Amino acid sequence: MSKTRDLYITEVALRDGSHAIAHQYTVDQVLSVAKALDEAGVPYIEVAHGDGLAGSSLQYGFSRTDEMKLIEAAVSVCSQAKIAVLLLPGIGTLKELKEAAALGAKMARVATHVTEADVSPQHISMAKELGMETVGFLMMAHMAPVEKLVEQAKLMESYGADIVYVVDSAGALLPYEVKERIHALKQHLGVEIGFHGHNNLSLAMANTLAAIEAGATRIDGSIRCLGAGAGNTQTEVLIAVLERMGIQTGIDLYQMMDLAEDIVAPILQAPQEITRDSLTMGYAGIYSSFLLHAKRAAERFGIDSRDILLELGRRKVVGGQEDMIVDVAAEIASKTEIATR
Numbered sequence: 001m002s003k004t005r006d007l008y009i010t011e012v013a014l015r016d017g018s019h020a021i022a023h024q025y026t027v028d029q030v031l032s033v034a035k036a037l038d039e040a041g042v043p044y045i046e047v048a049h050g051d052g053l054a055g056s057s058l059q060y061g062f063s064r065t066d067e068m069k070l071i072e073a074a075v076s077v078c079s080q081a082k083i084a085v086l087l088l089p090g091i092g093t094l095k096e097l098k099e100a101a102a103l104g105a106k107m108a109r110v111a112t113h114v115t116e117a118d119v120s121p122q123h124i125s126m127a128k129e130l131g132m133e134t135v136g137f138l139m140m141a142h143m144a145p146v147e148k149l150v151e152q153a154k155l156m157e158s159y160g161a162d163i164v165y166v167v168d169s170a171g172a173l174l175p176y177e178v179k180e181r182i183h184a185l186k187q188h189l190g191v192e193i194g195f196h197g198h199n200n201l202s203l204a205m206a207n208t209l210a211a212i213e214a215g216a217t218r219i220d221g222s223i224r225c226l227g228a229g230a231g232n233t234q235t236e237v238l239i240a241v242l243e244r245m246g247i248q249t250g251i252d253l254y255q256m257m258d259l260a261e262d263i264v265a266p267i268l269q270a271p272q273e274i275t276r277d278s279l280t281m282g283y284a285g286i287y288s289s290f291l292l293h294a295k296r297a298a299e300r301f302g303i304d305s306r307d308i309l310l311e312l313g314r315r316k317v318v319g320g321q322e323d324m325i326v327d328v329a330a331e332i333a334s335k336t337e338i339a340t341r
């Protein structure tokens with residue numbers, strides 16, 4: 001039976017949530033989560049390493065399980081949901097994209113820093129050639145003014161993206177900033193617009209509602225908030241809120257609540273909360289996926305992780321510069337040592 005949907009939700013816990021559990025997903029976990037999401041009516045489920053296809057590495061963290069096995073597992077249990085993959089040009093290549101498509105992934109989300117859309121044309125056109133629904137995913141959207149975001153989104157549209165997303169990777173945007181960004185993209189683009197939020201300032205839900213009000217029809221969420229930093233807009237809560245607003249998602253609320261409580265909560269290494277570190281990320285505008293890396297560096301050098309995060313914010317460090325986390329930690333530690341001599 002086809003569902004009536006006013007907007008389309010992409011569940012990202014099996015990709016963005018990978019950051020929160022240090023990329024330790026097992027095939028069994030993916031099978032049970034994807035099956036339940038499919039049965040609940042979720043239309044898109046993203047599966048990959050947290051940093052996208054081929055992210056498993058020393059720089060980003062090794063996956064416990066080959067992501068292609070996870071994608072294959074998710075595809076095998078879905079009867080209506082489409083499996084999406086994320087790809088960051090420079091990390092993932094056309095080879096992994098083809099492999100994921102051959103395994104049955106039907107959506108490709110090609111992610112670039114908000115000012116670097118021009119690295120994505122090859123990957124976007126290959127995804128289209130492979131018959132995948134293709135998304136341009138503009139990360140760290142708080143770092144560019146609205147006009148720049150529009151320019152970059154138009155580039156992605158010109159390369160063939162079917163949908164363009166505003167991605168609040170740091171959970172740093174405020175509702176009025178989301179609204180003006182989505183509104184501008186709706187005015188200047190002909191494709192659907194999406195929003196992906198993080199909850200570091202406790203604004204993921206408010207920002208998502210602002211995005212929907214401004215015309216976004218593609219929305220990301222992570223069940224039980226299982227995403228990087230303080231997590232994303234909590235999917236099951238979003239479904240309840242949208243139902244109260246009379247907005248149809250085609251997703252069953254009770255089934256999502258049960259999945260969150262019975263299957264996803266036990267996967268979490270710690271409950272998803274706004275901790276001093278994730279709050280600092282939203283406040284300083286830091287990529288949410290840096291959380292565990294910064295914590296580890298702070299422990300290693302015996303310093304406060306907030307000092308590392310604030311300094312990274314001052315230096316405007318972006319995704320792909322994970323090596324800077326240890327550099328900054330070492331610098332802070334040596335300055336502290338000199339000062340206390």
Ligand SMILES: CC[C@H](O)CC(=O)C(=O)O
Nearest residue numbers: 016050051139167169289
């Ligand atoms: C490292 C990729 C990143 O996690 C993508 C994403 O979800 C975001 O920028 O928020």
Ligand SMILES: [Mn+2]
Nearest residue numbers: 016169196228
């Ligand atoms: Mn994210």
